[in-house]
Amino acid sequence: MKKIDWNSLGFAYMDTNCHIRYVWKNGQWSAGELVASPQMSIHIAATALHYGQSAFEGLKAFRRKDGKVSLFRPEENAKRLAMTARRTCMAEVPVDMFVDACKRVVRANLDYVPPYGTGGSMYVRPLLFGSGAQIGVAAADEYTFLVLVTPVGPYYKGGLQAVKAIVLDQYDRAAPLGTGHVKVAGNYAVSLYPHLEAKAAGYPVELYLDAKEHKWIEEFATSNFLGITKDGKYVTAKSGSILPSITNLTLQQIARDNGIPVEVRPIAFEEVTEFAEVAACGTAVVVTPVSEIERAGTVYKTGPATGCGPVLEKLYKTVQGIQYGELPDTHGWNVEVE
Numbered sequence: 197m198k199k200i201d202w203n204s205l206g207f208a209y210m211d212t213n214c215h216i217r218y219v220w221k222n223g224q225w226s227a228g229e230l231v232a233s234p235q236m237s238i239h240i241a242a243t244a245l246h247y248g249q250s251a252f253e254g255l256k257a258f259r260r261k262d263g264k265v266s267l268f269r270p271e272e273n274a275k276r277l278a279m280t281a282r283r284t285c286m287a288e289v290p291v292d293m294f295v296d297a298c299k300r301v302v303r304a305n306l307d308y309v310p311p312y313g314t315g316g317s318m319y320v321r322p323l324l325f326g327s328g329a330q331i332g333v334a335a336a337d338e339y340t341f342l343v344l345v346t347p348v349g350p351y352y353k354g355g356l357q358a359v360k361a362i363v364l365d366q367y368d369r370a371a372p373l374g375t376g377h378v379k380v381a382g383n384y385a386v387s388l389y390p391h392l393e394a395k396a397a398g399y400p401v402e403l404y405l406d407a408k409e410h411k412w413i414e415e416f417a418t419s420n421f422l423g424i425t426k427d428g429k430y431v432t433a434k435s436g437s438i439l440p441s442i443t444n445l446t447l448q449q450i451a452r453d454n455g456i457p458v459e460v461r462p463i464a465f466e467e468v469t470e471f472a473e474v475a476a477c478g479t480a481v482v483v484t485p486v487s488e489i490e491r492a493g494t495v496y497k498t499g500p501a502t503g504c505g506p507v508l509e510k511l512y513k514t515v516q517g518i519q520y521g522e523l524p525d526t527h528g529w530n531v532e533v534e
C-alpha cells in the first residue's frame with residue numbers, strides 16, 4: 197500500500213485493495229466476491245452502456261474516536277437503491293445483502309479508512325447496472341451489483357468554507373414526473389455540461405429550479421438545498437423531482453433535537469434573500485454553506501461571505517460528531533463494520 201497523506205485528501209478516486217461484486221442471473225444473486233482488480237470485462241451490448249440502465253449510491257464509513265469503523269445509515273441507501281431499481285426495471289438488491297456488501301468491502305479495506313482526527317472518511321459507492329445484452333430497448337436479463345470504496349476528504353476545498361452557486365435558467369435537471377427522485381446514472385451525465393458552464397462563470401455549484409415554472413427551488417446537482425430563516429427555522433424544498441437526501445433527513449432530525457422548527461415545503465426562488473444561512477447538504481458535500489446565488493446577472497446574498505453561520509455550524513458539528521463517535525448516537529445511525 198502506498199503511503200497516503202490523509203490530511204490533504206480531496207474527493208478523488210484512489211485504488212484500494214478490492215471491491216465486492218455480485219451477479220444476478222436467473223432470478224438469483226451470487227454470493228459476492230472480493231475482486232482485487234479495478235478493471236472488469238463487460239458485454240458490448242450491456243443495457244447499462246446503451247440505455248443507461250445504471251444506478252448508484254453514496255455513503256460513508258468513519259474511523260471513530262474509539263477506533264471502531266462504522267457506516268452511516270446504510271439501510272437508508274439500500275432502500276433508496278431498491279426504489280431506483282424498481283423505477284429502472286433492474287433486479288433489486290435486498291437491504292441485508294446491500295448492508296452486508298458494504299460491511300465486507302470496508303472490512304477488506306480497513307487500511308484505507310482515514311484515521312480519526314484527519315477529517316477524512318471512506319466513501320462507499322454501491323453501483324447497480326444491467327450487464328446483460330439487449331439490442332432492443334428492454335431490461336437486461338443479468339445485473340451486476342458492486343461496491344467500491346475510496347478514501348476521501350472534502351468535496352469542495354476548505355470544508356466548512358462557503359461556496360457560491362448559480363442558477364442556469366437554460367437547463368433543467370429533472371422533469372416533474374421524470375427521474376429526479378431516484379439516483380439513476382443519467383441524471384449525472386446530463387449535469388456535466390451545465391456544471392462546466394457554471395464553473396466557467398466562476399461558480400462551483402449549480403442550483404436547479406423546477407422544470408415547469410422555474411419558480412421553485414429544487415436542489416443542487418449533487419446535494420439538497422436547505423435554508424435557515426432569519427427567525428431560526430430549518431426550511432428545505434418539497435418536490436417530487438429531487439433526490440430524497442439521507443443527510444437532509446439526518447439534519448432535520450438534529451434540528452428538531454435542538455429545538456429548531458423544520459419546514460419541508462415548496463420554496464419560491466424569491467425567498468432566497470429571506471434566509472440568514474443557506475447550505476448544500478449530502479453525503480459528499482456534508483453541509484456546505486452557500487454565501488451567494490447568482491441568477492440572470494443578479495447576485496443574491498444568502499449567508500456570510502466566508503466561513504459558516506452559527507446554525508449550520510451547529511448542524512455540521514453535530515452530524516460529524518455523531519459520525520466520528522464524539523457525540524452520543526442517540527438515533528442508532530452508526531452501523532459498525534466489525
Ligand code: PLP
Nearest residue numbers: 418419420439441442443478479
Ligand atoms: N441530491 C443529489 C442530486 C445527490 O446526488 C445527492 C447525493 O447523493 C444528494 C442530493 C444527497 O443525498 P444523500 O444525503 O443521501 O447523500
Ligand code: COI
Nearest residue numbers: 254255418478479480481
Ligand atoms: C453523494 O453525495 O454520495 C453523491 O452521490 C454525490 C456525488 C458525488 C455524485
